[in-house]
Amino acid sequence: MKTKFILTLCVALLSSGILSAADKKAAGEQAVREADEQWSKAAAGKDLDKTVSFYADDAIVLPPNQPMATSKDGIRNLWKGLLDSVTDISWKTTRVEVAKSGDMACLIGTYELTMKDGAKDKGKYCEVWEKQADGKWKVGTDMFNSDLPLPAASPAAAEKK
């Protein structure tokens, strides 16, 4: 009778542990999907303060064709330049993977934007979100690049080689 009780207790404890990991992943996925949607809306609304507020204090942003931005000022300048040069920008996440502990999530998705000169760009991104000590999710790593082929180098540029 005692053995049966201990076994039942063990199974219950193990089950709760397994469920808890699945719950953490599901809760994490829902939280980052919602936060990412809010982030895209903040950028679409050209709200610079709100847009950069989604980054963690130690965030790194890795944009194409320039060095990575590793400081708050660097990230803000990057976004200021971007929001100033586009008429519209939006993105949508297509895959989310969450760590078992529910404190780290990797999001992949696609973006579209139109520059003020009418040029359109589309591409993709990888965002790594991290759950902070206060329970809020923030972006620790943000990388993006274009799907469009490189422009052909001008003859002048080619001559410089």
Next chain:
Amino acid sequence: MKTKFILTLCVALLSSGILSAADKKAAGEQAVREADEQWSKAAAGKDLDKTVSFYADDAIVLPPNQPMATSKDGIRNLWKGLLDSVTDISWKTTRVEVAKSGDMACLIGTYELTMKDGAKDKGKYCEVWEKQADGKWKVGTDMFNSDLPLPAASPAAAEKK
């Protein structure tokens, strides 16, 4: 006496849980740093089979100026094209962040390569490694882009707009 014993037990259990999370993170960081070094060596040695063996079955690679590769064939073709066009390639990880559960890690670093025509490129990457069911770490998401500015568009390309 009984209360003191239960309290001591609780503290011991909690401490072992906290240490365990730190241990998982440290072990994860060491494992992915070593695996990433081996990966860079495989690419430097132009070993295509070994290079692509570092990816998880459901890996996604997000290269600049072309769409993301979401299949094993797509990823292999991407690497074949890359290894065929360079004389040397290497990369070095500069930051590693690991989930508390020790099953997901985000690596940031920088790469350098020289094309067969002598052109040099340098840039950065974000790799998200995931611990598989068999305990091996594999790359689930791999993104990179150049630090170099875009080549100036040729007059012919500009006229097409």
